[in-house]
Amino acid sequence: MHRDRGWLVTIGILAITYFAAARLGLTLAVVHPSATPVWPPTGIALASILLLGFRVWPGVFLGAFLANMATAGTVWTSLGIAAGNTLEGLVGAYLVTKYARGVEAFDRPQDIFKFGLLAATLSTTVSATVGVTSLALGGVARWSDFGPIWLTWWLGDAAGALVVAPLLILWSRRPGLRWGREQTLERLVFLLALLAVAWVVFGGLFAFVYATVPFLVWAAFRFGRRDTMTVIALLSVIAIWATLRGLGPFVGATPNDSLLLLQAFMGIMAMVMLPLAAVVTERARAEEDRKQLNAALQRERNMLQEVLARVPTAVVLTWGPEHRIQYANEHAARLIGSSGLLSGRTAGEAFSGALVVVPETLDRVFNMGESVRLEEVAIIAEPSSNPQESHHYTFTLTRVPGPHGGSGGVLVVGVDMTNEVRSRRRLEQELATEHYIAGTLQRTLLPARLPDIAGLPVAAHYAPATPEAVGGDWYDVLVLPDGRVGLAIGDVAGRGVGSAAIMGRLRHALRAYAAEGHGPGELLGLLANLMEADELATVFYLIVDPVTWTAHYASAGHPPALAIEPNGRTRFLEGSGLPLGARFQRGYKEHLAAVEPNTVLILYTDGLIEEPDVGIEEGLRRLEQAATASLRGSWNDLPKRITTLALQGRTPRDDVAILTLQVGVLDPRRLHLRLPAVPSSLPQIRHTFRRWLGQTKTDPDDIFAVLVAVGEACTNVIEHAYGPGDAALEVEGTLVGGQISIAVRDHGAWRTPRDGAHGGRGLHVMQRLMDNVEIQAGTGGTTVRLSRRVRQKVEA
């Protein structure tokens, strides 16, 4: 509804405008009241339909009908003429839209010419024909006058179309006055000059019409199409006004002659000046476009240069087979260390200071066309500078094709990799440091030397999976205060410093707990309490009692220990506990196994039994075979022999730690001990003597006497061993035919006990308990010889 109301308003305004223009035009009618020299309504109708659309035709029709009714016509002639006028507008608008780009018809000269032909010349014949026919049919005009009336009609309409339509369309498309101060001034001067010339030409002073042409050209060149068209219209109005008054250059013999001259002037001026203005405008626009394009190109160029100047990348373009530098950015200039201008110099000259890329490489890229990448080239700005501070660049050399094909030059791009290289080196250094720390830790945490226990030879071996990494495998051997021997082996999950640290914690805690006398099951429970979140470790702990020939053991998720009995039978000592650090702890069950004399116990970590594509059962079976086959040979090398045979030359997937112990029988006639001269050796000496003498069925009172005498001698040595070093204590015993002889040697200077307090008491005790006591002091040390008869129970 709203749109319809708008349409009705448009129709109304159009009809009124058309009517007014028609009344104006009819005042000029001289040949016939309905045929005028300029018929502005034709232009209005054409412009309206082109600008507002075909649907405004009723406005044209209504305006034309009313205008004719108000003139001389009847209803019928008026209807006919109105129909003709409307049809003329529709046909003209249709043709212009279809062939001359519609309202844009005045942008290009070719469209202006088409407009002139189609709208002004062709479509106006419709109105003239229909209109004059209507007049003749209605009896308003005579058929004999048809020709002149038709011509006048047609020319009037053509003039209207040529002058009024472009004026309306151009103004409607660019309505405002956007003139600067100077432009306004120029137009003012122009207008005054034009009016003066018009007054001269049309006022009758000098009827030379061409005097107006320079002004139209002025307008066409300086003011654009719209204003040019306005000037043409203004001149037309002046010309018509003057001609009607019998003034000016167009006054002919008859009014019709005048009319024709006038119309020719208007039509030709419009058809010449409008295209000229269009061409000028087009050229100006092209010029403007070119300027904008240049500006855009310049901006882009500046941006590119800015980017090339700022990237931390050296960019050099060499040209030709001599590799002349065509372009080098600032970074490249700094890198080369050149102060002068690089462009034009050859790469050989320019790069001679710092040989970054040798000309031979450029030759290769230029000639072969292959791209070359030079990774992390070290660039030392000054030969004296610290290599640590040298910069590293990765260069990419790419061939650039020439303008006529083939090679043109070489593009060298150098990316600064200094930070990457430095951080990588730092990382490598850190890794090396960590490896060093972990390795040192592990070496520190594994016992440097295993205790020498009479009758219980122990040996161990460690085979890392890879030489670099450090695993968390560990083992330990402890002589407990009561003479039993503890064997521990463990594996901490993970590698590196962290694992080594956990391993250290476990080993030392185990030592402390073992010294406090905790049994295996209880001890593993205590160790489990020490584990922190996300730590996981397996441990196997076994205590051998060489007097009762038993072994107590417990396992925290560790592979079972292997026992090989003297008859060659093997058996695995299986534990049942979860690894230390496992979420659900259930405590550790302690197992008891009888250990026959001369049984070999083997503790190990899983690197020995785990191999790709082989199950644990098969791994254990292979270990059994390897261990049994390795027994012959020196005891110290046993773990190594077993490892070699079990792995069959493979590098283990995980580290391997292996610990062996033979639960041996002491020689009944001879005993030899060599121990560090420290207090903790005293219990060990007693336990070994008890085992030895117990084996030989010696009387308990005599055993006690021997123990005390040996204890006094050894205590004296230990108390006087100087320094914390490796002072050693040697005890040798023989037992033949009920006669026991013991030699206690030290390798330092014996001091005769000075203070009568207990030193003298010790010597006194020895002398009273033994049949004979001798002290031999020498340069290499002192030997105390003790002997006595002992009672031995004879087997019944």
Add this chain to the structure above:
Amino acid sequence: MKTLATVRIAAHGDYSVASLSGEVDLTNAAGIETQLLDSIPNTARALIIDLSKTTYLDSRGVQLLLGVVDRLHTRRQRVYLVVPEESVLRQLLGILSVTSALGVEGTVDAAAERIRSDFPP
């Protein structure tokens, strides 16, 4: 027996009984001495040191016992030793004249009886 030696204390009002089981040598003598001295309250008159379960004792151990006797003597507290007749320790204590100097009982009960006669109520 897990550690080298342990001391178990039993208080009986007038006297305390310290049972020393295990072995006493250079490595633990000082610790044992402290434990023995701490085992007797100021109110008690006597300490019975029971060596029935002591498996090893050398001159160092004897020295420690004599040291305890001396220290308690200054506090007017007496020490009674218990060593069973069949104990291997007897020969050593005899050699060092401890048996004759202190008097040694065969059982804790015998020692307690001695205390009752030495300190009539």
